[in-house]
Amino acid sequence: MWDSQLKKRQERLARIQGRLQGKWIEADQITEVLEALCEPGDRVCLEGNNQKQADFLADALSCCQPEKVHDLHIVQSVLALPSHIALFEKGIAKKVDFSFSGPQSHQLARLVTNKKIEIGAIHTYLELFGRYFIDLTPHLCLVAAASADREGNLYLGPNTEDTPVIIEATAFKSGIVIVQVDEIVEQLPRIDIPRDWVDICVKAPRPSYVEPLFTRDPQHITEVQVLMAMMAIKGIYAPYHIQRLNHGIGFDTAAIELLLPTYATELGLRGQICQHWALNPHPTLIPAIEAGFVKSIHSFGSEVGMENYIKARSDVFFTGRDGSMRSNRAFCQTAGLYGCDLFIGSTLQMDLHANSSTATLGRITGFGGAPNMGSDARGRRHASHAWLKAGQQKAGDAPLIRGQKLVVQMFETWQAPNQPTFVERLDAWQLMDDMAMALPPIMIYGDDVTHVITEEGIANLLLTRNLEEREQAIRGVAGYTPVGMKRDHRLVENLRDRGVIQRPQDIGINVAQANRDWLAARSIKDLVIASQGLYQPPKRFRNW
Amino acid sequence: MSDTLSSLWARLFPQGSDIQVTGDTLSGMGQTREGAVHVIGTTNHVAVNSAIALSLSQSIIHCIEQDQNHPLPIVMIADTQGQELSRREELLGLNGYFAHLARCVEAARVKGHRLITLIHGEAVSGGFLAFGLLADRIIALPQVEVRVMDLRAMSRITRIDYTRLTELAKHSPVFAPGPENYWRMGGIHEMWSLDDNWEECLLKQLHGPNIDQRPELGLERQGRELASSVAQRVIHATTSTTKT
Amino acid sequence: MSSLKRSYREASARNRVQDLCDSGTFNEWLSPAERITSPHLAALGAPVSFDDGVVVGEGKIKDKRVVMIAQEGLFNGGAVGEVHGAKIRGALLRAITSQVDYVVFAVDSGGVRLHEANAGLIAISEIMRALFSVQQAGIPVIALVGGSCGAFGGMGIVTRLCDVIVMSEEGRMGLSGPEVIETVKGVDEFDAKDRALVWRVTGGKIRRTLNEAQVLVEDNIHSFRAALEDVTSNKIKKKSFTLTELAEQQQNLVKRSLMPSHIREGSEVWSSLGLASDEVSLMSVAQFNQRLAETTHE
Known part of the structure; x- marks a missing residue:
């Protein structure tokens, strides 16, 4: 039986x-x-x-x-x-x-x-x-x-x-x-x-289909994204000594990867930040690897065209005895959740509680891995500089009993004309009603988010003392969106004085200097050259 | 040889001519009361490619060689629908072939050849630019077309409403096809009618300055009011460092 | 910042000019402050620009006096209209009267501006004639091709009239744009979306291989400037209007057009020289220049 x-x-x-x-x-x-x-x-x-x-x-x-x-x-x-x-x-x-x-x-x-x-x-x-x-x-x-x-x-x-x-x-x-x-x-x-x-x-009559999902052509990175990447590096990675991290897959984070060998090096941060990653083999990370920034990368999956490069860089990537990559989504998700001090990613919408969602009306997209990466692992016990510092900022004057993972959301204040990223109410609520769901499909919960970066500045939500301050910190980096226009200017300036909100100039970034010349590679071809010809991008990304 | 070309030669050169058509190019001599002239050009509304450009430039080089001491006028017959659209031609560098042709035309001018273009058929952008449009005098014969692009294609590419374009074209010579528009802008010096005596008309073109005065002509004819003055302003602009 | 590459392709026309000239020496004529715009664009309700998409003026490069002309590819594809063309023509004529050492023509244009097509076409022929006058005055004209719009249409012809062409690998030069060829002749003739193919037909490396560009540089304003310094430090091989030179060029072009008819793109040219296309495309500019010199022993 x-x-x-x-x-x-x-x-x-x-x-x-x-x-x-x-x-x-x-x-x-x-x-x-x-x-x-x-x-x-x-x-x-x-x-x-x-x-x-x-x-x-x-x-x-x-x-x-x-x-x-x-x-x-x-x-x-x-x-x-x-x-x-x-x-x-x-x-x-x-x-x-x-x-x-x-x-x-x-x-x-x-x-x-x-x-x-x-x-x-x-x-x-x-x-x-x-x-x-x-x-x-x-x-x-x-x-x-x-x-x-x-x-x-x-x-x-x-x-x-x-x-x-x-x-x-x-x-x-x-x-x-x-x-x-x-x-x-x-x-x-x-x-x-x-x-x-x-x-x-x-x-199978034909090889299984593989989508090159993590290839971002540097050609499409904008100067605004360069500016935000400078803020992320100088305003967050440097002061928190971020050594273990996971990046989202957007152009915003690709910009950070491409600024490591240039901007971050100029700031003297080589060896000080970004040495250990839970990340797919992003081609845009090649220049940073070649510059000696990166010690190890464990991956969820591979990326089309990166095979030979990975094989030749087994000090960095996890590979089998045969030289080819070994990835594993379950382990890498675990690594991202428990082993990393920072997650940084983008979103389509964020509300005044910092809840963010990529849900769009008429679509059910689900979640994937971002919520695991982008959440504070409350089961974590081991300490690190970043984890303790963030924990202390959150605890304020209270005794520290637990650290805090950094969860950073980075995006422009507008997705498109008439489409602000900051909203009073997420579309997710409407979608929940339309589709009779139990909960709104929120990608990253606001209470996990520690920092918001936009082109207007960085809001450090850990340092806010109450809900009103938290809301104003978000409004204070929301630019000319309706949410941003409704800011309390006096309170926002006060938050800025306390370093809760930091404008680029507050951390010594000259906006006029935020240009694409900082990118260690400006095209897919630059990446191929940086890889010494080992990276072999799919045809659709090639212009030669 | 087509009837239209024969009748063209008959009207231009009543004293006789010997002009061969090879494929889509033509070359030879025409006789006028004041002496012989070279005739070089294209026909059949040809799309100019590298081979045709080379044939034209070779003809001009011949003229220069032949007339070392006594440069005769060159009558340039322009009839082209534009350049040939082809990947092979682009690989060869068709723009370079056109540039070479243009340089040959200029060399003929430098050596003292008088250059007169007769637009016969149609004259469209690239093929026109490197040859006919470089003459000292540019003449439109009756019932010819001169353009860069027709209005429907222009509407599609610029995304400007077609009716709006046709409406504006009634008053402005600046974008719509037609030799009259080019005349008003100074890009065509004269338009001959069927009633004119073309031999006499041609003889009148054989003398005069060979410097480019088309901007001033456009101003005088009120079809192109800025080309001359803006160039003059650049020439006389005071020098002041711009800080941007 | 000084150690970084400063992309020529991504810089604005004004920044290109300022960075090419000795610091602080560039004087612009009819600057945007004078707001000279195209009335024809305005009449069609299209956006105008206070410089009509071209920067002209005089500056110094290594203490030599230079007339600078730079088209702005981001405005209407650098296309030539009445005002735009007149500014270029005026600058060329001024180069003669003020007897500068040379002219730099930073081309970035798809050709004639359709909104004022007739004016643009005539203007380009006037530019061609003015350029001939400059050359006849003994003043060389150096074309730079490395902007996002390349050098096409009538401006592709003008570029090839210049005495020297300096091009970046990313630069493109031709007569008809790939999109136009695809639209009229179909995707089999020219697949304009195949960016690699577009570059193999029009890009800097193939144009250098065919010796249309005399200098190939990295996409870096400093590299363009270095090329200018280098080209002008020796006596420039100027183009003339002598019969000998015309006949020689005629022969060269005839020879090129005898290239086997199956050859329709750069990789076939390279393989006829014993170079693999993939290899060529990944070579750095320095490597490429060296290989080319070895292969063609010019």
């Missing part, structure tokens, strides 16, 4: 016995195999990452006949492909628990409106991974690997991302692990997943 899951697993495998050659099946039989394996109500984890997609298996699953396969419960981190949406449109699946749906956010909202989908919950990555081991353990998982040998040992390639955590949860709870591989080889570069954990392999 206590091994029903194991028996179920054997039953399922028996149904496809005739089709397997060892662990292998032919690509054209995959849909029939999935139809034979799946049962209504099964929890299926379809590997959809930020970058790597098990797109062949997703297509195959979406081609199943709804009479045979229906009412599946999908548990996957990212809904990225049209085939992910098709599962629900066709009735193959009916419920989803997920983290992020960037490219499909509009379609997802439409499914909700049309009652084609039931959303269990929207998670951060770590929450969802956690629940894989608690109550959302997959019955089947469909994942992607770079290569396999005949026995079914897997090499996951540089874009490991979610694969290990998905397979771990499935394989050790009597689930069935199905893998699409880009190629079959005699000898793997390294074994990332042993064959015992794998049930079924199929060679």
Whole structure:
């Protein structure tokens, strides 16, 4: 009676016995195999990452006949492909628990409106991974690997991302692990997943899709972003001695990365800041690495084109014995949450409580990893200069019992004409009503935010003594937005006198000097040259 | 040779001419009462490419070589829809071929050749700029088109409403196609009609200054009121350091 | 800041001129303070600029007197209209009367300004004639091509009339812009969105390879200035109007047009010289200049 899951697993495998050659099946039989394996109500984890997609298996699953396969419960981190949406449109699946749906956010909202989908919950990555081991353990998982040998040992390639955590949860709870591989080889570069954990392999007709999501062309960085990057470096990284950190993926933070070898070096900060990172291999970090700024980087996933560079810089990146990168989203998220002193990122909207949201009406985007990175880990115990200093600023005169992670939001006061970043009320509230959610989809909670940087200055929310001061500190850097215009000028000047608000000139930054000449690379090509030709950007980023 | 070209030669050179058309270029001699003139040019509304530019520049070099001691006038027949649009031509550096052609035209002027352009057919931007537009005197024959771009294309690119453009074009010569507009701006010296005696008209063009006075002509004809005065202001501007 | 590269491409026309000249020596004629704008743009309801998109004046470079002309690519693509053209023509004529040592023409233009197309076309032909007069007066004209708009249309022709062309790798030069070719002839003829291809056809490295640009420099105002100092420290090889020189250039151009007809982009030119396109594109300017010298032994 206590091994029903194991028996179920054997039953399922028996149904496809005739089709397997060892662990292998032919690509054209995959849909029939999935139809034979799946049962209504099964929890299926379809590997959809930020970058790597098990797109062949997703297509195959979406081609199943709804009479045979229906009412599946999908548990996957990212809904990225049209085939992910098709599962629900066709009735193959009916419920989803997920983290992020960037490219499909509009379609997802439409499914909700049309009652084609039931959303269990929207998670951060770590929450969802956690629940894989608690109550959302997959019955089947469909994942992607770079290569396999005949026995079914897997090499996951540089874009490991979610694969290990998905397979771990499935394989050790009597689930069935199905893998699409880009190629079959005699000898793997390294074994990332042993064959015992794998049930079924199929060679995909084309390599799994990987999106170069973390490549920012320096050409598009503006002078305002340079100014804000100067403020971040001189106004936050330097005084807090930020050594361990995570960056968002926008142009604002790319500007910081490109100012390290120039501006930060000129300030004498090499070795003093930014040595340890939880970060994907951003091409814009190449000049800082080459300048000797960076000691280590652990990554969630890789980035297309960075393979050779990573291999040649194994002192910095985590790599296998074969030289290729080893990434892991679950570990890197943990590293970002517990191991880092600072998160800095951007947002589309921020309210007067410093709550920020990237939610837009008519779309359900979810969260991904930012809320884990951008939150104070209240379970943290180990101290660091930055953590203690921020903690003391927050505690004021009270005795210090806990430090504080720095969570910095950096953005321009206007996203576009008629679209201020600062708002009295987030669109997230409206979206909550429209989509009948339990809570508004807030990306970073205001009570975790320690600093706000705009082109007008830095607001240090740790130093505010009450809610009124906090609100005025936010208004005080909100520029000419309606929120900014409603500031109490006297109070804002008072906050400035106390250093709660700092204008660029208050920290010795000449706005006239904030120009693109500070960028250590001004184009993708400059990055290639900085990498000594090791970085090989995808075609669409090349102008040569 | 097309009928229109034959009748053009007949009207210009009643005393006779010997002008060959090779492909889309032409060259030869025409006889006038005051003596022979060279004739060089293009026909068939050709899109000028590197080969045609080279053929024109070679013809001009020939004229200069032939007439070392007694430079004869050169009548330049302009008939082009513009430059050829082609990646290969751009790779070759078509602008450089045009620049070479322009330099040859200027060299002929320096050596004492009188340069007279007759627009016959159409004269459009690039192909016109490097050749016909550089003559001492520029003449539009009847029923020709002169332009950079037609108004519909201009409307599309500048995103200015087409009706508004046509309305404005009634009063302003500055952007709309048409030889009259170019005449008003001083870019065309004369427009000949079918009633004119073209041989006589041509003879009148064979003498006169060869310096560029088109800005002043545009001012006089009230079609281009700033070109002359702004250039003069630059020439006479007092020198004062600008601090910006 | 002094140690940093100062991008030529990203600088404004006025900043280019000021940084190219000896500090504090540049005097602008008809500066924005005089607010001379295009009435034709205003008539069409289009934005105007107080300098009509071009900076002209006189300055000193290493103590030599120089007339400076710099087009502003950020205003209407540096396109030439009546006022813009007249300022350039006036500056060229003034170079003759005041007998300066040379003229610097910082070209950054797509050609004729469509809003005043007729005036622009005539103006460019007047610029060409004024430029010839400058050269006949024995004053060399040096073109700089490194702005975001490059040197196209009529300004592509004017640029090639200059005695020396200094170009950055990022600079582009041609006659018809890739977008125009794509619009009229289709994407198979020229894919204007393929930026790499655009550069392989019009960019500084291929223009240098074909010896249209005589100097290739980094995208750095200081590099442009150094090139100017270098070019003018020796006797400049001026272009003349002699038959010998015209015949020689005629021959060169004929020879170039005999390039096999399948060659339609820079990588094919490079491979005919034994250079791999990817290799060429990643070479620094110094490396490229050296390789080119070895390959073509000019």
